Amino acid sequence: xxxxxLKKEACKRERFVGGHRLCAGCGAGVAVRGVLRAVxxxxxxxxxxxxxxxxxxxxxxxxxxxxxxxxxxxxxxxAATVSGAEASYNALKRQGKIDKEYKFIAFAGDGGTYxxxxxxxxxxxxxxxxxxxxxxxxxxxxxxxMQRSSSTPKFAEVTTAPVGDEIPGxxxxxxxxxxxxxxxxxxxxxxxxxxxxxxxxxxxSHKALYTKGPAFLNVLAxxxxxxxxxxxxxxxxxxxxxxxxxxxxxxxxxGDWKLTYEPKTKLPVIDYLKVQGRFKxxxxxxxxxxxxxxxxxxxxxxxxxxxxx
Amino acid sequence: xxxAKAIRERLxxxxxxxxxxxxxxxxxxxAYPITPSTExxxxxxxxxxxxEVNTExxxxxxxxxxxxxxxxxxxxxxxxxxxxxACGLALMWELLYVASGTRLPITLAVVNRAxxxxxxxxxxxxxxxxxxxxxxxxxxxxxxxxAYDNYICSVRIAEHKDVxxxxxxxxxxxxxxxxxxxxxxxxxAEVKKFVGKYNCDFNMLSGTPTSVGPYxxxxxxxxHQYQRAMAMKNSKQVILDVYKExxxxxxxxxxxxxxxxxxxxxxxxxxxxxxxxxxKYTCDKxxxxxxxxxxxxxxxxxxxxxxxxxxALSKFKAVAVMDKADSFSGIGGPVFTxxxxxxxxxxxxxxxxxxIYGLGGRDVTExxxxxxxxxxxxxxxxxxxxxxxxxxxxxxx
Numbered sequence: 001x002x003x004x005x006l007k008k009e010a011c012k013r014e015r016f017v018g019g020h021r022l023c024a025g026c027g028a029g030v031a032v033r034g035v036l037r038a039v040x041x042x043x044x045x046x047x048x049x050x051x052x053x054x055x056x057x058x059x060x061x062x063x064x065x066x067x068x069x070x071x072x073x074x075x076x077x078x079a080a081t082v083s084g085a086e087a088s089y090n091a092l093k094r095q096g097k098i099d100k101e102y103k104f105i106a107f108a109g110d111g112g113t114y115x116x117x118x119x120x121x122x123x124x125x126x127x128x129x130x131x132x133x134x135x136x137x138x139x140x141x142x143x144x145x146m147q148r149s150s151s152t153p154k155f156a157e158v159t160t161a162p163v164g165d166e167i168p169g170x171x172x173x174x175x176x177x178x179x180x181x182x183x184x185x186x187x188x189x190x191x192x193x194x195x196x197x198x199x200x201x202x203x204x205s206h207k208a209l210y211t212k213g214p215a216f217l218n219v220l221a222x223x224x225x226x227x228x229x230x231x232x233x234x235x236x237x238x239x240x241x242x243x244x245x246x247x248x249x250x251x252x253x254x255g256d257w258k259l260t261y262e263p264k265t266k267l268p269v270i271d272y273l274k275v276q277g278r279f280k281x282x283x284x285x286x287x288x289x290x291x292x293x294x295x296x297x298x299x300x301x302x303x304x305x306x307x308x309x
Numbered sequence: 310x311x312x313a314k315a316i317r318e319r320l321x322x323x324x325x326x327x328x329x330x331x332x333x334x335x336x337x338x339x340a341y342p343i344t345p346s347t348e349x350x351x352x353x354x355x356x357x358x359x360x361e362v363n364t365e366x367x368x369x370x371x372x373x374x375x376x377x378x379x380x381x382x383x384x385x386x387x388x389x390x391x392x393x394x395a396c397g398l399a400l401m402w403e404l405l406y407v408a409s410g411t412r413l414p415i416t417l418a419v420v421n422r423a424x425x426x427x428x429x430x431x432x433x434x435x436x437x438x439x440x441x442x443x444x445x446x447x448x449x450x451x452x453x454x455x456a457y458d459n460y461i462c463s464v465r466i467a468e469h470k471d472v473x474x475x476x477x478x479x480x481x482x483x484x485x486x487x488x489x490x491x492x493x494x495x496x497x498a499e500v501k502k503f504v505g506k507y508n509c510d511f512n513m514l515s516g517t518p519t520s521v522g523p524y525x526x527x528x529x530x531x532x533h534q535y536q537r538a539m540a541m542k543n544s545k546q547v548i549l550d551v552y553k554e555x556x557x558x559x560x561x562x563x564x565x566x567x568x569x570x571x572x573x574x575x576x577x578x579x580x581x582x583x584x585x586x587x588x589k590y591t592c593d594k595x596x597x598x599x600x601x602x603x604x605x606x607x608x609x610x611x612x613x614x615x616x617x618x619x620x621a622l623s624k625f626k627a628v629a630v631m632d633k634a635d636s637f638s639g640i641g642g643p644v645f646t647x648x649x650x651x652x653x654x655x656x657x658x659x660x661x662x663x664x665i666y667g668l669g670g671r672d673v674t675e676x677x678x679x680x681x682x683x684x685x686x687x688x689x690x691x692x693x694x695x696x697x698x699x700x701x702x703x704x705x706x
Contacts, residue, residue: 074377077374080374
């Protein structure tokens with residue numbers, strides 16, 4: 001892979017184009033464009049999308065924002081659907097009916113990945129299909145109205161774990177899906193988000209796409225409606241997520257853990273929490289903020305050890 | 310007329326279907342084990358391991374993923390197939406509609422088994438009857454020969470340009486799936502020639518960027534459903550045409566349903582799958598005694614052969630429709646409601662009653678059918694239909 005250059009990348013043919021109906025400040029479209037930009041220009045793609053904001057906003061009959069091939073079949077089965085397409089490709093290629101290179105990519109939100117699509121994902125990764133599964137993680141069921149998922153962080157206010165007189169939002173910590181995917185012994189798994197000039201996401205996407213076999217990319221993709229931040233703050237929120245170590249950037253290549261970003265100054269989690277309306281109710285509750293800080297610190301220390309730091 | 314060379318074999322219904330699958334040699338088979346269809350997957354996995362097929366065999370982690378993978382595979386231009394039974398079919402339910410709504414010619418071998426609960430692994434038709442309105446063509450088989458023949462024909466029916474719908478070919482779990490019977494197979498090359506090459510105009514690997522499964526707004530959804538419904542309507546003629554061509558090849562003639570000893574019959578039983586054999590046996594015995602009885606065996610349940618069945622039934626005095634599944638509607642089983650509906654416009658309607666029978670593998674006996682024929686005799690004698698929703702073979706009734 002040649003050295004990353006944002007200007008050059010931005011001049012490439014877009015595979016996911018404007019006209020889609022995603023909200024301003026939504027991370028889903030940014031994630032898709034970022035991943036697809038890492039596909040070599042001469043290669044083709046088949047993108048499967050689970051039922052999600054992304055799906056209902058990007059391919060409404062008779063329009064499509066997908067310049068390459070696209071498939072949606074249901075909510076919980078994008079990994080299985082794409083694995084079937086990849087199987088067809090292998091069969092037809094073996095029979096000499098296709099000679100072009102195709103890349104198979106599954107996109108789903110955290111609901112379609114951490115929860116309802118978890119089995120389908122696990123099965124496809126275990127079977128070893130040559131595909132990349134991209135979770136655009138916005139930490140709740142945003143498409144249906146911001147309900148809790150197993151990716152929603154503790155104390156976040158969501159519509160099925162509302163803040164009440166007795167219960168302060170969601171009471172469980174976020175599931176660590178990336179580690180679960182690493183435990184599948186797949187050749188490539190990584191966490192990324194939108195920081196700086198998108199180099200981190202681009203390079204990880206490229207590795208995921210051009211590593212033979214199954215790869216998993218977990219992309220923190222904030223949602224302005226659900227997280228309650230002004231749309232123009234998308235990039236700032238992502239930067240805070242990595243600088244507070246709430247969303248560490250790392251990759252695991254054939255079982256070897258590598259930290260890809262280490263903040264010069266690790267910021268306190270409150271810097272990330274206070275800019276989002278979903279945590280507003282704990283801003284005057286230092287004990288809860290402290291609990292979240294301890295949770296993040298513990299996980300970060302463990303990650304550093306895994307990465308040989 | 311000279312037919313293609315027949316290979317005489319002795320196979321179970323499962324091995325017959327597996328053999329058909331091997332000869333069809335699909336691009337993708339995605340399957341998951343469930344009793345009593347598991348054997349088909351065993352056989353096919355062995356063909357795959359031995360390099361006897363050119364297929365990508367995807368051993369998925371659930372039936373939901375099996376159908377999902379078939380949807381992905383068919384959308385990518387591959388001929389795709391799977392096998393299941395009972396709860397496996399129920400788990401596929403959501404995707405059955407996606408497959409037919411996306412107009413994907415997937416073929417599915419169903420080995421009929423009762424749905425839970427309570428759990429039961431034996432035969433009835435609650436699984437495929439539950440999927441009767443999912444936009445899939447449904448073919449039923451009396452024996453291993455018909456299971457084999459239906460499966461081969463199903464590929465041609467599904468992929469026909471006027472149809473483009475998925476097809477499920479059903480046979481009875483254990484009764485025909487595990488019983489070994491004589492069978493006439495076609496040579497591999499004949500099957501390959503008959504099913505032909507799969508050419509799919511619209512697919513994701515065609516070189517023209519293709520979007521499959523868009524969000525369909527109220528502006529378009531209804532039109533797409535209408536097209537699916539018309540495809541199902543069109544499929545009736547296509548099924549007849551494919552059967553005709555198959556008969557030229559094999560000498561085995563099939564229609565939408567089979568009329569057995571119905572020429573001068575007054576009392577007729579309508580039935581599908583393996584119980585038709587027992588019904589015919591009982592019919593023969595009663596014919597020896599001079600009773601004017603007959604059997605109609607439905608082979609094609611979706612599309613439902615309404616006009617043809619009505620015309621056939623118009624000749625009889627009393628008809629009993631056998632349902633190996635209850636629809637829990639309080640008014641009878643699924644085959645009954647459709648058959649009775651078919652006769653509404655007839656000037657001379659026969660009396661039509663329903664029998665729920667054989668649920669969860671309850672033995673279906675000659676005595677059961679004698680009971681039914683006797684009940685029909687009573688209806689004819691009194692001229693009164695009486696209770697329409699009846700049960701046979703269940704204790705305490």
